Amino acid sequence: MYNINDNLFTWITGGMSKSKHNFCLSGMPELDLNSIGVKVDYDEYKKRRENIEREFNDLIAQMFDVEPDQVLSTTGGTEGIALGSIFLHKNSDCIDVPVPEYEPMYRVPESMGFKTQRVNPYVKLHPGKGNSLSTTIPNNPTGDLEGERNLEEYLDGKHEMYIDETFREFMFPEKPYTLLHKYPEAVVSTTMTKFFGGASWRVGWMLGNKEKIRELRSYRSLTTGSTARFSLYACMKILEKRNEVQKIVKKVMDENRKTVKEMLPKAGLKFTTPDRSSFVYVHTDGDSSQMAEDMLSKEGIFVSPGKYFGIPTGYRLCITSSPDQFRKDLEKLCEYHEGREKS
Structure with missing residues (x-):
């Protein structure tokens, strides 16, 4: 049995003070709301607070072209992952999680005692009739889409599916898009934390058909009951400025993606495409946990090793810092790998 206190969150929080070159943060820095014209007015909130959740659901429904009672x-x-895991447990015999995968996608159901198995999505998969799928699309940590991970037999409408699509906005669709339109039997979730730099607000949402959302709502009533209304109000204000946020994030991503493609090959590193998310996955041989510890202790280079995504090799490298800082940090990482090659 694994140590529940050894996880991605404790790795990041524990290593932050030692970090000089931080590649662990997959979310954008917190937004300067004034810079995008967002005014969070508490007096206005007080007048609207009784209807805020309904207003929030209406806004999300309008953005993603669904009905409000599908929100x-x-x-x-995090709550979305917990609710998605409960939903799959209640409606399937076993939760299949293709790895590499964002650690909570398998650790949450495993920790709850739900029957869960990690599967290799890079071989042909033939899920059992009662098996369900829990996955991120684009995948965290690789950025891969479903067609690159042999998930077709899960996505045939005959298996329950929970899809976390937190990083889809980093593909910069002109209009907000959800995979619910492609897979109408799925339950999907996302959050304000990553693309919108909204970690402090603690707001996300789930989408599904009306029956499944009613079921999920009943599970939520046993935990938080509802989302903090002032946070919903603030996030509505931010979402209304989506176009302005997108311009800011795209400028950073365009520069940093270009830097990744320029510098990592020169250091002899193989990596996944940076074009669909806020990170790349760097492929390495051997136990990447030891490498990550060595990078942090000797050079202050802070990456997330593969063990926190269900595999022993490779590491996730996030590309969310300011372009000038990112280039300086990446130079140090490349120097580290070049030094290993020479030794």
Whole structure:
């Protein structure tokens, strides 16, 4: 049995003070709301607070072209993962999680005692009739889409599916898009934390058909009951400025993606595409946990090793810092790898 206190969150919080070159943060820095014209007015909020959740659901429904009763607000993405796991457990025999995968996608159901199995999505998969799928699309940590991970037999409408699509906005669709339109039997979730730099607000949402959202709402009533209304109000203000946020994030991503493609190959590193998310996955041989510890202790280079995504090799490298700082940090990382090659 694994140590529940050894996880991605404790790795990041524990290593932050030692970090000089931080590649662990997959979310954008917190927004300067004034810079995008967002005014969070408490007096206005007080006048609207009784109807805020309904207004929030209406806004999300309008953005994603669904009905308001297909929307459920959550306390960040974390509650979405917990609710998605409960939903799959109640409606399937076993939760299949293709790895590499964002650690909570398998650790949450495993910790709850739900029957869960980690599967290899890079071989042909033949899920059992009662098996369900829990996955991130684009995948965290690789950025891969479903067609690159042999998930077709899960996505045939005959299996229950929970899809976390937190990083879809980093593909910069002109209009907000959800995979619910492609897979109408799925339950999907996302959060304000990553693309919108809204970690402090702790707001996310889930989408599904009306029956499944009613079921998820009943599970939520046993935990938080509802999402903090002032946070919903603030996030509505931010979402109304989506175009302005997108311009800010795209400028950073365009520069940093270009830097990744320029510098990592020169250091002899193989990595996944940076074009669909806020990170790349760098492929390495051997136990990447030891490498990550060595990078942090000797050079202050802070990455997230593969063990926190269900595999022993490779590490996730996030590309969310300011372009000038990112280039300086990446130079140090490349120097580290070049030094290993020479030794």
